[in-house]
Amino acid sequence: MENSANMGRHDKLKFVGWWWHTLSPTGNAGDAIFRGLMSCAAFLVLLIVGGMIVALGVKSLPAIQQFGFNFLISREWNPVKTQFGALPFVYGTVVSSAIALLIAVPLSLGIAVFLVEQAPRFLARPITFLVELLAAIPSVVYGLWGIFVLAPFLRVHVEPPLGRWFGWLPLFQGSITGIGLFTGGIIMAIMVTPIITAVVRDVLAAVPNSQREAALALGATRWETTRVVLVNGVPGIAGAVMLGLGRALGETMAVTMVIGNRPQISASLFEPSYTIASVIANEFTEATQDIYLSALVELGLILFLVTFVVNGFARLLVWNVTRRSGTSS
Amino acid sequence: MHRIKTIDAALCLVCLSLAMVLGSCSPKGSGGGGSGGLVSLNGAGATFPNPLYQKWMSEYGKLNPNTKIDYQSIGSGGGIKQIQAQTVDFGASDAPMTDDELKSSPAQLVHVPTVLGAVVLTYNLQGISKPLRFSPDVIADIFLGKITKWNDPRIKADNADANLPAANITVVHRAESSGTSFVFTDYLTKVSPEWKLKVGANKAPQWPVGQGGKGNEGVTGQIKQQPDTIGYVELAYAAPNKLPVALVKNSSGNFVEPSISAVTAAAAGTAAVTPDDLRVSITNASGADAYPISSYTYLLAYKDQKDAAKGKALVDFMWWGIHDGEQFAKDLQYAPLPAEIVKRAEAKINSISAAGKSLR
Numbered sequence: 001m002e003n004s005a006n007m008g009r010h011d012k013l014k015f016v017g018w019w020w021h022t023l024s025p026t027g028n029a030g031d032a033i034f035r036g037l038m039s040c041a042a043f044l045v046l047l048i049v050g051g052m053i054v055a056l057g058v059k060s061l062p063a064i065q066q067f068g069f070n071f072l073i074s075r076e077w078n079p080v081k082t083q084f085g086a087l088p089f090v091y092g093t094v095v096s097s098a099i100a101l102l103i104a105v106p107l108s109l110g111i112a113v114f115l116v117e118q119a120p121r122f123l124a125r126p127i128t129f130l131v132e133l134l135a136a137i138p139s140v141v142y143g144l145w146g147i148f149v150l151a152p153f154l155r156v157h158v159e160p161p162l163g164r165w166f167g168w169l170p171l172f173q174g175s176i177t178g179i180g181l182f183t184g185g186i187i188m189a190i191m192v193t194p195i196i197t198a199v200v201r202d203v204l205a206a207v208p209n210s211q212r213e214a215a216l217a218l219g220a221t222r223w224e225t226t227r228v229v230l231v232n233g234v235p236g237i238a239g240a241v242m243l244g245l246g247r248a249l250g251e252t253m254a255v256t257m258v259i260g261n262r263p264q265i266s267a268s269l270f271e272p273s274y275t276i277a278s279v280i281a282n283e284f285t286e287a288t289q290d291i292y293l294s295a296l297v298e299l300g301l302i303l304f305l306v307t308f309v310v311n312g313f314a315r316l317l318v319w320n321v322t323r324r325s326g327t328s329s
Numbered sequence: 330m331h332r333i334k335t336i337d338a339a340l341c342l343v344c345l346s347l348a349m350v351l352g353s354c355s356p357k358g359s360g361g362g363g364s365g366g367l368v369s370l371n372g373a374g375a376t377f378p379n380p381l382y383q384k385w386m387s388e389y390g391k392l393n394p395n396t397k398i399d400y401q402s403i404g405s406g407g408g409i410k411q412i413q414a415q416t417v418d419f420g421a422s423d424a425p426m427t428d429d430e431l432k433s434s435p436a437q438l439v440h441v442p443t444v445l446g447a448v449v450l451t452y453n454l455q456g457i458s459k460p461l462r463f464s465p466d467v468i469a470d471i472f473l474g475k476i477t478k479w480n481d482p483r484i485k486a487d488n489a490d491a492n493l494p495a496a497n498i499t500v501v502h503r504a505e506s507s508g509t510s511f512v513f514t515d516y517l518t519k520v521s522p523e524w525k526l527k528v529g530a531n532k533a534p535q536w537p538v539g540q541g542g543k544g545n546e547g548v549t550g551q552i553k554q555q556p557d558t559i560g561y562v563e564l565a566y567a568a569p570n571k572l573p574v575a576l577v578k579n580s581s582g583n584f585v586e587p588s589i590s591a592v593t594a595a596a597a598g599t600a601a602v603t604p605d606d607l608r609v610s611i612t613n614a615s616g617a618d619a620y621p622i623s624s625y626t627y628l629l630a631y632k633d634q635k636d637a638a639k640g641k642a643l644v645d646f647m648w649w650g651i652h653d654g655e656q657f658a659k660d661l662q663y664a665p666l667p668a669e670i671v672k673r674a675e676a677k678i679n680s681i682s683a684a685g686k687s688l689r
Contacts, residue, residue: 078535079506080528143543147550155555177499177555179540253543257550261504261541272540278504282543286406286506286532288430 053304060298062291071298077263079283084295086302088263092181092273093306096255097248099185099269100192105241107189108196109230115197116204117226128201135194143257146187151178151258154186159270174268177260182269184259188251192244199243203236204229238318242311249307252277276303368642369397374408374421377446377508377563378626381661382421385654389646396642405508406532412438412629418643420629423508424515424532425608437632439677440607441647442625444655445596445664447564448513449587449622450575453552454479455494462487462576462584465613465621469521471559472500473528474538479557487578494557501551501560504541506533512624513561516612520621561622564592565662579621580613591620592664600669607673623664630681637683644688647678 024032063071067084074085111131115124155178166172207229215225230237252275260272261282276299287293372382379402386398403411405422412420413434425440450463467483470476476483480493503510515530528534542548545566552558552572564587567574576584585591598616603609613621628647634640651674655665666674679689 076535079533080531080535144550147547147554151551152554175497175499177540179551179555256504256543257547261543262536262539274541282505282541283533285404288406288409 053301056297056301056304060294060301063294063298066291067295071295072302075263075265077279079287079289079292082289082291084292086276086299088265089274089276089279089299090302090306091265092184092259092263093249093275093277093303095269096181096184096188096259096273096275097245099182100188100248101241101245103186103189104193104196104244108193108200108240108244109237111193111197112200112204113226113230115201117222117229128198131194131197131201133194134190135198139191139251139254140257142187142191142254146183146254146258150187150190151183154178154183163270170267171269174266174270176270177272179258179260179272180268180270181259181266181273184255184273184275185269187254187258188248191251191254192248195247196240196244199240200233200237203233203240206236207232234321235318238314238321242314245310245314246307249303249310250277251275252281256282276300276306367395367397368638369399370418370639370643370646371399371401371416372408372419372421372628373401373403373411373417374629375405375423375508375626376402377405377423377565378421378444378663380565381444381654381658381663384657384661385646385650388654388657389649392649393645396646398646404506406506408629412631415631418630418639419647421627422629423624423626424511425610425625425627426629439630439632439681441628441630441651441674441677442607442666442670443628443647443650444658444666445592445611445623445625446512447587447592447595447620447623447664448509448516448561449564449567449572450559450561450577451549451552451567451572452559452575453556453573455556456492457573459491460574460576460586461491462578464578465516465520468577469517469524471498472502472517472537472539473521473524474500487584496557499555499558500536500539501542501548501555501558502536502539503548503561504543506531507544508532508624508626509545509561509563510534512612512622515610515624516622519610519613564589568662577621579617579619580615581617581619583617585618585620587620587622589659589662589664591618592623593667595619595621595623596625596664596670597667600667600673603670603673607670607677632681634681634683634688637686637688640681640683641688644678644681648675648689651675651678 020027020032023035063084067074071084071086072090073087074083075087076083076085077088111127115128119127155176159176159178159182162172163176211228211232212225215228220228255275256278259275259278261274261278262272263274263279264271266273280296280299284293284296287296379400382400386400389396389398400421405424408420408422409426409430411417413430415435423446426434426438431438450468452461454461463484464487467476467487470483477498478495479498480495485493511530511532514524514528514534517524517528518530528537540551542551542560545562548560548562549566549570549572552560562572567587574587576586579585594616595611595614598614598619599609599611607625607627609625611623611625614623630643630647634643651666651671655671658665679687681688
């Protein structure tokens with residue numbers, strides 16, 4: 001009896017000792033506390049992400065059970081008749097984000113390369129400041145600016161020439177109103193450009209100068225040197241693009257004010273469209289029926305999964321590129 | 330960025346659920362009521378009457394410093410949900426609760442109308458000086474996408490002297506679910522069998538044509554920035570912003586300009602057919618001067634109050650609102666209740682009791 005009790009206490013002591021050792025190999029109490037706090041913080045992120053997935057899953061269960069896979073492929077969104085389909089929203093979200101990245105990525109790379117590689121100091125400082133300022137503007141302000149300035153500008157000066165020159169593409173056909181998928185994509189591009197630029201700038205600035213000097217010493221031109229720098233920064237640049245994409249996918253207010261909020265799939269970029277984040281924000285407050293609410297939550301789950309898949313795909317791409325080019329960072 | 334947003338959202342959810350838990354405790358617990366001290370009332374619901382309710386609460390607070398009232402404008406649907414969950418002392422909704430909603434409530438609820446609002450048609454058309462006039466069937470067919478040109482003979486028939494262009498009509502509607510959309514589609518459902526069949530009345534219907542603007546300001550912005558557009562906004566929003574508004578033909582055949590008196594007239598015109606529980610839609614109302622796209626907005630309260638002190642405070646506040654409070658309505662562009670509806674609302678307030686005892 002007494003022996004086994006002793007054994008138990010001994011085991012406990014051994015366990016505490018092991019725990020103590022993993023927390024702080026040096027035996028320093030401060031180290032152990034610090035390490036404990038940090039791992040708690042890290043664990044909290046896992047907990048929150050896990051909790052969100054579980055909550056979204058549970059809340060969207062009624063919609064999943066009622067509509068099944070049809071939810072993903074149906075184009076109908078009619079709360080009056082409780083018909084819910086996610087496809088137009090997924091389409092609007094993906095296409096508007098694609099437009100945004102198509103414009104923002106080359107633009108941001110250009111700005112960042114200029115700031116790091118070419119701009120004189122007196123120019124680089126204010127431009128950097130302005131870019132960071134743009135990133136801090138609340139999205140509702142972008143939205144109001146979108147309605148009152150950008151949409152009329154695009155309607156008068158950009159969409160008519162696009163229609164004239166590229167009207168043979170279905171993308172640029174249809175009536176020109178200034179409100180639609182195209183404008184939504186452009187405003188997203190303007191919003192994500194400062195984020196991508198800021199991160200890419202930091203990435204390029206972190207590339208060691210020895211790389212540039214080596215390239216120049218080998219007789220490389222300015223452009224060839226820049227290419228060396230860019231190749232070195234590929235993983236960081238991809239991360240920056242992911243951050244931008246994250247903002248674009250989840251953007252709500254600015255987009256909802258200019259995209260036209262119409263759940264339809266149209267080949268024309270000039271037609272109104274709708275994004276997942278917008279429809280959730282617009283309809284959540286007044287969704288009184290349980291199945292309606294559940295359908296909206298399921299849209300949230302889909303947005304979550306889309307973000308997940310896109311992120312995973314991008315990481316794969318980066319991994320592939322870095323492996324082939326033989327750089328590591 | 331996205332991850333930060335999701336964390337923010339999660340934190341918000343945690344806060345919200347905390348607030349809900351705390352809120353659900355208060356009506357059952359001592360919650361401020363009781364021994365002659367401060368009584369605090371919580372309400373939530375419709376955004377449309379929020380400016381008026383805020384004014385009421387501040388004015389009423391000056392007269393009754395012992396009653397503290399909070400109102401959160403979270404939307405009519407939210408107001409109905411919260412009162413059903415008994416997390417608030419009173420709810421507020423633009424549309425009256427449906428029979429199903431009443432059935433799924435834990436106890437009997439009373440609708441007390443407070444003021445009236447209206448939905449107006451506004452447009453952006455070059456070279457039009459006089460307000461346009463619309464017949465109900467024309468409005469329905471424009472929003473159904475069947476009338477697509479401004480110079481359509483049916484629009485011309487009501488506007489003989491207007492110089493209507495041959496341009497395409499761009500329809501703008503509310504993007505988010507809103508009581509304004511409900512009132513407007515409720516009206517179209519009554520005047521157009523085809524609208525009733527294809528779309529129906531809803532806060533967020535499936536619009537046959539057009540683009541969505543976010544909120545009154547979004548719709549207005551899209552109309553102002555695009556030529557040849559038409560859309561609808563609240564009267565309380567259109568009047569101070571000096572938007573061009575259309576005259577609408579009512580069921581007596583008169584073209585009526587949306588005004589506060591025309592809205593009150595719509596309520597007066599339907600008083601005789603208003604059911605006892607005051608749940609009524611007054612769109613397409615009869616009466617020569619009635620503006621046809623009008624509606625009530627309601628406060629919702631349980632007929633049997635659990636806490637007598639709170640119940641008394643709530644009843645007193647509502648009584649004050651439909652009498653003294655009505656004087657603040659016009660300045661904020663709401664239409665006050667007509668006298669006969671005030672009488673019937675009084676009866677509703679009087680029916681509220683605590684433990685079988687009347688509170689007034």
